[in-house]
Amino acid sequence: MFFRLLMESFRRQRRRKMLAGVAILLGTTAVTAMLALATTIGDRIHKELAVYGANIVVYPKADLLDVKVGGVDVKPASGGAYLKESDLEKLKTIFWANNITGVSPELSLKGKLEGSVDRNFVPTQVVGYRFIKNFSVQKEIPALHPWWRLNGKWPQGGTADAGEVVLGSKLAKSLGASIGTDVYLKKDDGSYAAFALDHESRPHTLIVVGIVDAGDQTDDAALMDLTDVQDFLGLPDAVSRVEVSARTKPEDAFARVDPDSLPPKQREIWYCRPYANSIAYQIREAIPGAQAEQVRRVEQSEGNVLKRISGLMWLVSAAALLAAGFAVSAAMATAILERRGEIGLMRSLGASKGSIALLFYSEAGLLAVLAGTMGYLLGSGLAAWLGARIFAGDGGAAEAVLIPVLLPVVVALALVVAIAGSTPSIRTALRMEPSAILRADA
Numbered sequence: 098m099f100f101r102l103l104m105e106s107f108r109r110q111r112r113r114k115m116l117a118g119v120a121i122l123l124g125t126t127a128v129t130a131m132l133a134l135a136t137t138i139g140d141r142i143h144k145e146l147a148v149y150g151a152n153i154v155v156y157p158k159a160d161l162l163d164v165k166v167g168g169v170d171v172k173p174a175s176g177g178a179y180l181k182e183s184d185l186e187k188l189k190t191i192f193w194a195n196n197i198t199g200v201s202p203e204l205s206l207k208g209k210l211e212g213s214v215d216r217n218f219v220p221t222q223v224v225g226y227r228f229i230k231n232f233s234v235q236k237e238i239p240a241l242h243p244w245w246r247l248n249g250k251w252p253q254g255g256t257a258d259a260g261e262v263v264l265g266s267k268l269a270k271s272l273g274a275s276i277g278t279d280v281y282l283k284k285d286d287g288s289y290a291a292f293a294l295d296h297e298s299r300p301h302t303l304i305v306v307g308i309v310d311a312g313d314q315t316d317d318a319a320l321m322d323l324t325d326v327q328d329f330l331g332l333p334d335a336v337s338r339v340e341v342s343a344r345t346k347p348e349d350a351f352a353r354v355d356p357d358s359l360p361p362k363q364r365e366i367w368y369c370r371p372y373a374n375s376i377a378y379q380i381r382e383a384i385p386g387a388q389a390e391q392v393r394r395v396e397q398s399e400g401n402v403l404k405r406i407s408g409l410m411w412l413v414s415a416a417a418l419l420a421a422g423f424a425v426s427a428a429m430a431t432a433i434l435e436r437r438g439e440i441g442l443m444r445s446l447g448a449s450k451g452s453i454a455l456l457f458y459s460e461a462g463l464l465a466v467l468a469g470t471m472g473y474l475l476g477s478g479l480a481a482w483l484g485a486r487i488f489a490g491d492g493g494a495a496e497a498v499l500i501p502v503l504l505p506v507v508v509a510l511a512l513v514v515a516i517a518g519s520t521p522s523i524r525t526a527l528r529m530e531p532s533a534i535l536r537a538d539a
Contacts, residue, residue: 113435114464117428117515121468122475124421125511129476131410132503134484151199151241151340151392153377155180158388179204179335182323184384188341191379193371199342201241202227204326204335207285210303210319212272220285221268222318225326228252241342242311249276249307254322261325263307265316274305282319282329301329341380341389345373418514425518429461433526440526450527457523461515469511473504 159178182202188194204225209218228251252261262282264274274280282301309315327333346352352372356364368375373391380389433440443453477499 113428113432114460117425117432117461117518118464118468120421120424120428121465121511121514122472124417124514125469125472125507126476126479127417128414128510129473129503129507130479130483131414132506133477133480133500135407135410136500151201151342152345152373153341153343153380153389153391155339155341155377155380155384155387155389156337158386178386179332179337180339180384180387182334182336184387185336185339187383188380191376191383192369193343193376193379196344196371196376197341198344199241199340201340202323202336203338203340204323204330204332205337206326206330208282208319209285210268210272211281212274212278218281218283219268219271222314223282223321223326224315224318225321225323227323241340244312245315246310247307248309249305252306252320252322252325254324259302259304260321260329261306262303263309263320264305265318265320266308266310267316268319269305269308276305276307278305279303280305280319339387341376343373343376344371345376346371348372348374418510422514422518425461425515426521429457429519430522430525433457433522437526437529440529454523454527457519457526458516461519462512465511465515466508469508470504472511473507476507477503 157178157180180202185200185202188197188200191197206223208221208223210221210223211218247263249263252263254261259279260282262280264272264280269275272280280303282303303319303321309320321329323336327335351367352370352374354367356367356375356378359367368378377389377391381387440453444450
């Protein structure tokens with residue numbers, strides 16, 4: 098009998114049930130879309146802000162030391178200290194290894210280049226990058242600098258006779274060099290490197306394979322393969338700096354605390370949160386002689402954007418649920434008003450208030466499950482569409498964002514909205530006297 102009454106209520110009040118169902122459907126669609134986006138927005142924003150470069154930089158700790166004689170800084174321009182490129186494999190052993198999305202080692206030197214126009218050697222910053230992966234944790238340097246615009250190709254390593262080089266746009270103009278021409282490199286101190294085939298008589302020959310426009314100091318630099326620079330300096334396995342790109346949690350007051358000053362339990366909590374500071378701390382532990390620091394302009398921008406967007410998402414979700422609750426309440430109030438004669442008859446025949454309340458709550462619950470499930474599916478599609486439009490840098494194509502764990506969450510929220518919206522009307526109906534209702538309908 099109970100289930101018959103339940104089904105009859107849906108058959109006879111299709112319009113009222115549809116209005117309440119549409120309200121729940123729209124609310125759960127908006128909530129699903131916001132929750133689905135929230136689960137991936139951190140990675141998406143990280144990709145969008147990758148144009149600012151890596152968010153952690155690693156360099157030799159010895160570079161922090163000042164070497165002065167008679168008040169004159171005599172520390173070599175390179176810092177005189179290097180990290181081992183082979184140690185970068187140890188980054189896979191840190192707690193947040195899976196959050197590291199890119200690692201790019203570099204080795205720089207102050208050299209002199211001679212071009213075809215100006216036959217004098219021009220002081221130049223030469224930087225060696227890894228343009229091809231050498232370790233599983235590394236990432237090609239162009240991926241960490243997507244704003245670089247290259248005409249030509251990246252250097253892939255040279256031979257004993259000639260190496261390959263990419264010139265910054267300003268440097269290429271001053272040297273009168275173009276793709277395919279030769280330039281000549283020697284150390285800033287005037288000595289020739291053992292890398293040259295005939296190092297006693299001439300500097301090393303480099304073939305220009307590309308011109309890069311970076312919009313920063315790279316436009317005045319020469320870029321070579323890291324192995325070539327290591328060979329040129331006679332420093333195999335050496336790197337002077339490492340850029341690290343990692344997915345991180347927005348910085349808060351707890352992130353800026355010195356972990357060594359915390360009690361063990363608090364230190365463990367700090368250590369196990371993906372702050373840029375905690376990842377940098379773990380990098381310092383893993384790589385001997387390394388100093389790792391976050392790049393604040395990138396990290397703070399990412400944190401601020403994520404915080405504001407997350408706040409907007411919660412606001413939209415709360416507003417959608419509140420509007421759905423009011424709509425359900427209005428629809429249920431009208432439905433119960435139309436069925437007050439039925440309520441009075443059931444009460445006069447001996448039905449308890451609990452059984453009548455159970456009937457109406459069952460109607461609301463069944464409606465919430467159906468509308469919530471449909472809202473989950475529509476919301477997942479909406480999240481895919483919004484993600485493709487907002488984060489066009491990911492390719493612009495909508496990808497499915499079906500997250501199974503969200504289904505019970507969304508259905509539970511739909512049940513809460515339906516029950517909360519129905520309760521005032523049900524309580525009003527149960528307070529009615531059966532005799533008064535039947536006389537009014539007579």
